[in-house]
Amino acid sequence: MRRPRIAHARRRPRRTPAWWRDAVGISCWGSALVVVALWVSGRGVQNLATGPADLLTSLGRLSGLVAADLLLVQVFLMARVPAIERSYGQDELARRHRLVGFWSFNLLLVHIAAILVGYTLRDHSDLVRETWSVVTTYGGMLLAAAATVALTLVVVTSVRAARRALRYESWHLLHLYAYVGVGLSVPHEIWTGADFTTSPLARLYWWSAYGVAAAAIVLYRLVLPVWRTVRHGLTVRDVIHEAPGVVTVQLGGRGLHRMPVRAGQYFVFRFLDGPGWSRGNPYSLSASPAPDQLRVTAKTAGDGSGRLARLRPGTKVAIEGPYGRLTAERRVTDRVAMFACGIGITPLRALLEELAYRPGNAVLVYRAHEAVDLVFRDELEQLARRRGITVHYLLGRRTPKRNSWLPESAWNWSDADAMRQLVPEIEQYDVYVCGPDRWMDAVCAAARADGLPDGQLHQERFSW
Secondary structure, three states: OOOOOOOOOOOOOOOOHHHHHHHHHHHHHHHHHHHHHHHOOOOOHHHHOOOOHHHHHHHHHHHHHHHHHHHHHHHHHHHOOHHHHHHHHHHHHHHHHHHHHHHHHHHHHHHHHHHHHHHHHHHOHHHHHHHHHHHHHHHOHHHHHHHHHHHHHHEEEOOOHHHHOOOOOHHHHHHOOOHHHHHHHHHHHHOOHHHHHHHHHHHHOOOOOHHHHHHHHHHHHHHHHHHHHHOOOEEEEEEEEEOEEEEEEEEOOHHHHHHHOOOOEEEEEEOOOOOOOOEEEEEEEEEOOOOEEEEOOOOOOOOHHHHHHHOOOOOOOEEEEOOOOOHHHHHHOOOEEEEEEEHHHHHHHHHHHOHHHHHHHEEEEEOOOOHHHHOHHHHHHHHHHOEEEEEEEEEOOOOOOHHHHHHHHHHHHHHHHHHHHHHHHHHOOOOEOOOOHHHHHHHHHHHHHHOOOHHEEEEEOOOO
16 A cells, blocks of 8 residues: 655754854964964064074964964865854855965965075075075975965965956866865974974864864765765756746755755755766755755856756756855844845745745845846746735846946936835845845945844855
8 A cells, every 4th residue: 555645844954053153253263372372382482582583483483373273264164064154154254264364375475484584594594595495305395385386376266356267166176275285284384393393282282173174174075965965865857947048957855854954045066967077066946945856046157057957857966055044044023025136036036935924024126137037937926926925126227327236227216215115114124135246235235224234134145
């Protein structure tokens, strides 16, 4: 006798405790303070007063130690640790990761310059000869030089102009050299670092720090994604062309009700359909997750997203995630206003489906160039009729005279006044925003000008 199908209730992720964010910040600052304290205990301060050579080498030691610590913090921030991911969100983590990385690299340059000049003064040599001697005769220095090259490559490709010139897939691959840089720097610190060779307490700290960072990478970037991929067995069920250059992929799997995923989140997907499968691309869910199905929608722009249109049903899928904080967890009122532009509609459409609100307490403002570019229009209008959502479509070219979230036809309206007309009493709403960066900046500025508290403004940037 065939058993009836059981509808499983989806497991809701627990609300993120507010103190997690504070704990992460304190831990990062605390690690830097520990490094400075270890430098002081190793006669770092006393060496500052014993002559120019010792002053420079002592400052070089300090800058190198702090640079190494910040490099580990940088790696740890992007290790996809759930407590950190849920506390900050991937967009804010990416900004902090970039900031910490630049500080780490600048201190690394100070470390190299101060040490080499200090050694040159100590040995009464010239800088070129001393540099050659250090690189070729000191333990681990050839590996450290290779680490510096790898980290330089990462930093150079992190500059905004370089990011714009690279495809996402190329940029992501180049950034894996950060792990190479961290790994190659370890032998130099062990074999020639004064703290490693003279202080048991420093050795304990550094081995612990490297161990924790390595464990986080292995567990959350490798083991957990592989486990979820195998456990849920996602495959492509259908590929739907929604609009010009926009594709929806429906994915089926097993036990998805056990996955801690919510509307508004995204996954990094790898479609196992041939060459290029190893390059992951992030896509937001475009519908509320079901117990046996997920749905994503994307523009077929880059190499990764361009493959979506060519996917065949039955293609197996590897996943990382879920990631992101653009969810119901951050909501504080009983009203919601959604501002979407272009393909930014995808997470907001899923949120409109999943969030709890009374008829008349939800507003969607959807900006697009032309009517044909409105993705999910039929679905949105059905959802609006069923749940009492007020929908505004803003069509047309962008306003040329200022950076505005309004179309050219509304050039005579101020951004704040237009928002107040579309969403009266906006300060009583939770406002979710998704779209291109400059457009989001204009929306957020208008919302703040209308008196919306920052705690009710929810956004997540997906630019890399």
